[in-house]
Amino acid sequence: MNTQITSDQIEFYRENGFLVIDDFLQGAELLSWQDAVDAAVAEFMKRDDMYHNQKGGDSYYGNVFIQCVNLWKMSEKVKQLILAPELGRMAADLAGTSGVRLYHDHAMFKQPWANPTNFHVDNPYDPFYSHQAIMFWVALDDATIQNGCLYFLPGTHKTSGFEVGGSLGEVGIGGLFREYPEWAEIEPYAAEMKAGDGVFISGMVAHAAGPNMTTHSRRAFAMLFMPEDATFNGKKSALPDEVYAKLKTGDMLVDDEHLPLIFSYQDSG
Ligand SMILES: O=C(O)CCC(=O)C(=O)O
Ligand SMILES: [Fe+2]
Helix, strand or coil, X not given: CCCCCCHHHHHHHHHHCEEEECCXXXXXXXXXXXXXHHHHHHHHHHCCCCCEHHHHCCCCHHHCCEEEECHHHCCHHHHHHHCCHXXXXXXXXXXXXXXXXXXXXXXXXXXXXXXXXXXXXXXXXXXXXXXXXXXXXXXXXXXXXXXXXXXXXXXXXXXXXXXXXXCCCCCCCCHHHHCCHHXXXXXXXXXXXXXXXXXXXXXXXXXXXXXXXXXXXXXXXXXXEXXXXXXXXXXXXXXXXXXXXXXXXXXXXXXXXXXXXXXXXXXXX
């Protein structure tokens, strides 16, 4: 795992709202992530009790990607991979926070002929509001213009708000620009990535992905981190039922079983 972060990279992230990490995984490590995520997704799809958006059937959103949330809870292998404190330290350093908890992980497999992932901002959908929300998205296949690589609107994390996130449904790729007309002038950055590259994505930056115009799945696996001082904003979002049931708006999100602390400078001194 390539987990070094330079001050230039931190500056790039703060300026643009995203940062690609080349060669995050290579060789045997990449193979073990691919195998662990593939096996967990296959298991997940067999179960009725787990959320995945293929239940959307023929809808536009139902055909954006197969999304499986919280693979770490059903796969010991995935759990070992993502609870690595080095990853949490990278996320904390980039976001500028003293530590991070895992909010959830998710696999996003963009199947052949999948619809584009419309431009959207993530954090407005989260159960906490924070400019320090940060996700790490790992390409398990090469992500290309043909098969649905990510696109970013650089700098939009500086002007986005918590109210409007955009929709992955029928509004189309640019539906978000109805809410943020000034963003329609910003040239998107196409983040083509090799399998094993990763990208840190601010919870506040506008991003999208193209359709998959190939005969192969575009596999990705992502971890959403929240700052260790995040407080609950009242939205259930992807919180487990039992966590949500106990929360009042304003409470700190500190559940060690479901929202594990991945890294904290306060712990490590
Ligand atoms: O993988 C994709 O197509 C989109 C990913 C994304 O928007 C997310 O994970 O927040
Ligand atoms: Fe997103």
